[in-house]
Amino acid sequence: MSWTKGKRRPLAALAVCVLLPLGAVACTGSEAHGGAVSSSPVGKVLDETDTTGRNLREVPRKNAPEVAVEVTEDPAGGWDVRLAFRHFGISEPGARPVAVTGRGFVRLFVDGRRVARLHGPTHHLGAGAVPHGTHQITARLYADDGTVWAVRGKPVESSADITVSDAETDTAGTGTAADPDTAGTGTAADPDPTGTGTAEAPGGTASPAGGA
Incomplete structure (x- = not known):
């Protein structure tokens, strides 16, 4: 569980962004709860x-x-x-x-x-x-x-x-x-x-x- 400034991050996918040379931004994400709950609707x-x-x-x-x-x-x-x-x-x-x-x-x-x-x-x-x-x-x-x-x-x-x-x-x-x-x-x-x-x-x- 991650916390920032005393507030809980959203339970959906968490994103980490890194500023690359020439102003490009790369982001990676991971789903909460080990991916058990999809961010997309079920059925x-x-x-x-x-x-x-x-x-x-x-x-x-x-x-x-x-x-x-x-x-x-x-x-x-x-x-x-x-x-x-x-x-x-x-x-x-x-x-x-x-x-x-x-x-x-x-x-x-x-x-x-x-x-x-x-x-x-x-x-x-x-x-x-x-x-x-x-x-x-x-x-x-x-x-x-x-x-x-x-x-x-x-x-x-x-x-x-x-x-x-x-x-x-x-x-x-x-x-x-x-x-x-x-x-x-x-x-x-x-x-x-x-x-x-x-x-x-x-x-x-x-x-x-x-x-x-």
């Missing part, structure tokens, strides 16, 4: 939003983030959610609210209802979070500024269906990596400032942070 923020008003952040399909979700019955009660990623890394809780290519957090939904913000690849849904009947569990990827990663105007997400019988559970569902061309729109919300994997609706408990 394109669209006017389109999800049902809770979060803007989509469009990126090219090649090397776009992907997620797969698997939901299995927990013998002790409830459901275990496991996520797998491609071209996506989970940010640490408290990360700067800046969009960085291929990074962010996950929102978990039950039938379009937000239940948790995740900073790790696993989560436990309590039995009370999923009532009797068939339900859709959806994991959606977000940038750290709260925008939704999207390809061709659709959020990057994956879903799995589960059926809860009178005996609490009947079958478990498994989702596959979402093709951004076919991923459906859903809901999103403002980033949760309270930390990692905090359940946002009764019935679920979050797993410790993890994943890269």
Whole structure:
């Protein structure tokens, strides 16, 4: 970190200029934070939003983030959610609210209802979070500024269906990596400032942070 006259330099690229003979000036620059945050925009923020008003952040399909979700019955009660990623890394809780290519957090939904913000690849849904009947569990990827990663105007997400019988559970569902061309729109919300994997609706408990 560099300081000049008690003032902090800008967090963008820092420039050093040297006066050369004949009045020429040569400048070199370096990005702050080890180049992790680019000075150029990441993707394109669209006017389109999800049902809770979060803007989509469009990126090219090649090397776009992907997620797969698997939901299995927990013998002790409830459901275990496991996520797998491609071209996506989970940010640490408290990360700067800046969009960085291929990074962010996950929102978990039950039938379009937000239940948790995740900073790790696993989560436990309590039995009370999923009532009797068939339900859709959806994991959606977000940038750290709260925008939704999207390809061709659709959020990057994956879903799995589960059926809860009178005996609490009947079958478990498994989702596959979402093709951004076919991923459906859903809901999103403002980033949760309270930390990692905090359940946002009764019935679920979050797993410790993890994943890269």
